[in-house]
Amino acid sequence: MATSSAIEALKDALKALPGVGPKNAQRMAFHLMERNREGAKAIADALNDALARVTCCQRCNTFCETELCEICVNPKRDQGLLCVVETPADLQALEQVGAYQGLYFVLMGKLSPLEGIGPEKLAFRRLNTLVAESEIREVVIATNITAEGETTADYTQQMLAPYDVKITRLARGVPVGGELEYMDQRTLAAAFKDRRTSVE
Amino acid sequence: MRVHQQRAYILVNRPYSESSWIVEVFSREYGRIGLMAKGARRFKSKLKGALMPFQPVLLSWTGKGEVPTLTSAEIDQTDYNLVEHELRGDALVCGFYCNELIVNLLHRHDPHAALFDRYHSTIMALSQAKSEDVLPLVLRRFEQVVMKETGYQVNFDYEVDGKTAIQNEAYYRYQPSQGFIRVATPQRMTFTGRVIRSLNTDSREGLSNLEVSQGKQLMRDILAQTLGRKQILSRELFYPKHR
Numbered sequence: 001m002a003t004s005s006a007i008e009a010l011k012d013a014l015k016a017l018p019g020v021g022p023k024n025a026q027r028m029a030f031h032l033m034e035r036n037r038e039g040a041k042a043i044a045d046a047l048n049d050a051l052a053r054v055t056c057c058q059r060c061n062t063f064c065e066t067e068l069c070e071i072c073v074n075p076k077r078d079q080g081l082l083c084v085v086e087t088p089a090d091l092q093a094l095e096q097v098g099a100y101q102g103l104y105f106v107l108m109g110k111l112s113p114l115e116g117i118g119p120e121k122l123a124f125r126r127l128n129t130l131v132a133e134s135e136i137r138e139v140v141i142a143t144n145i146t147a148e149g150e151t152t153a154d155y156t157q158q159m160l161a162p163y164d165v166k167i168t169r170l171a172r173g174v175p176v177g178g179e180l181e182y183m184d185q186r187t188l189a190a191a192f193k194d195r196r197t198s199v200e
Numbered sequence: 201m202r203v204h205q206q207r208a209y210i211l212v213n214r215p216y217s218e219s220s221w222i223v224e225v226f227s228r229e230y231g232r233i234g235l236m237a238k239g240a241r242r243f244k245s246k247l248k249g250a251l252m253p254f255q256p257v258l259l260s261w262t263g264k265g266e267v268p269t270l271t272s273a274e275i276d277q278t279d280y281n282l283v284e285h286e287l288r289g290d291a292l293v294c295g296f297y298c299n300e301l302i303v304n305l306l307h308r309h310d311p312h313a314a315l316f317d318r319y320h321s322t323i324m325a326l327s328q329a330k331s332e333d334v335l336p337l338v339l340r341r342f343e344q345v346v347m348k349e350t351g352y353q354v355n356f357d358y359e360v361d362g363k364t365a366i367q368n369e370a371y372y373r374y375q376p377s378q379g380f381i382r383v384a385t386p387q388r389m390t391f392t393g394r395v396i397r398s399l400n401t402d403s404r405e406g407l408s409n410l411e412v413s414q415g416k417q418l419m420r421d422i423l424a425q426t427l428g429r430k431q432i433l434s435r436e437l438f439y440p441k442h443r
Binding site for chain 1: 211216224246248253286288295299433439
């Protein structure tokens with residue numbers, strides 16, 4: 001039953017959101033039209049605005065509104081350190097910790113053959129050029145600890161191997177506050193494999 | 201329907217809502233199926249470690265319909281060592297390649313116990329490979345079993361008629377969904393009998409490097425024809441070697 005072609009189009013458009021199916025899309029569309037037209041306007045404006053202004057940083061590939069993002073132009077950042085992450089969300093998570101003072105590079109995804117994502121769909125070429133042309137002494141690979149993330153890490157590592165840079169990988173191990181008794185086996189095994197010398 | 205402690209491998213995890221995964225599973229007795237892993241993406245979930253690909257797991261699930269609900273998952277450590285058998289580097293890419301073959305060639309709910317056992321031994325062999333040179337051999341053997349088990353078997357010993365044995369020194373071309381046809385002189389896309397017959401054995405002894413790579417190319421062509429429009433992407437994941 002098509003009530004209005006505009007509402008049908010809105011429902012179809014809302015299905016682009018992750019985890020939103022036909023039922024949810026309809027609920028959202030009716031809610032916006034029935035009771036929250038102001039909110040709908042705000043969403044529409046914000047979306048248009050974001051689409052018009054958000055681009056990718058020319059250096060690190062994360063989302064930003066200028067040619068270079070705030071992190072890349074910040075002179076206090078260590079220009080010799082480069083952290084490779086999968087997504088801008090990962091970058092955000094690391095930034096919130098505040099433990100890292102170097103620069104980033106965002107691949108915009110992970111290698112996943114079963115989802116049809118090969119190296120060509122990620123920003124490997126730009127990363128290669130960046131490492132080749134900049135004064136980077138250490139690349140920290142901070143992809144997820146999943147099969148796809150590890151493949152992405154191995155690929156990155158092989159690609160950067162010819163350059164004279166130190167390549168490191170985020171440590172895998174026991175989380176802070178973790179009790180060994182309740183730890184999942186995979187994590188515990190990884191923690192054992194990646195154990196380090198206790199004396200600094 | 202309740203299923204208890206079924207031997208299986210995870211092929212791929214796909215996020216479903218904020219907190220769950222739909223896991224694509226290759227189980228020994230139920231074949232390739234999809235399972236809903238509720239809450240698996242949560243920080244405290246203990247399922248995460250068990251739901252990684254390339255490790256044997258024991259899964260229990262319940263429910264009818266296309267996607268039953270996963271009720272428990274644990275790593276099957278009967279002959280799997282968490283530290284020693286971890287896939288990395290090229291072996292990991294080979295693992296993805298096997299998964300792509302399984303996902304593309306197996307129908308859902310179609311049990312293949314023999315193929316499951318071969319998949320298990322393939323993953324074990326990949327994880328224990330001492331050098332990168334053994335990986336292609338492991339994959340060729342797996343490809344053969346996949347083809348055989350999914351009904352796309354190719355006869356590497358006899359010509360199309362099924363009677364005339366393939367001769368080592370003669371030349372043949374491959375006719376899709378039929379088999380090998382002898383040709384008088386070598387042309388583009390023809391192979392010697394020696395290369396063809398080598399695809400039916402585990403050994404590459406007596407074969408030159410060129411012949412091994414011809415065998416690989418032939419198998420790749422046959423697989424490409426079998427897969428039709430589906431593409432195998434894992435090959436692109438090997439970073440070109442600097443030699």
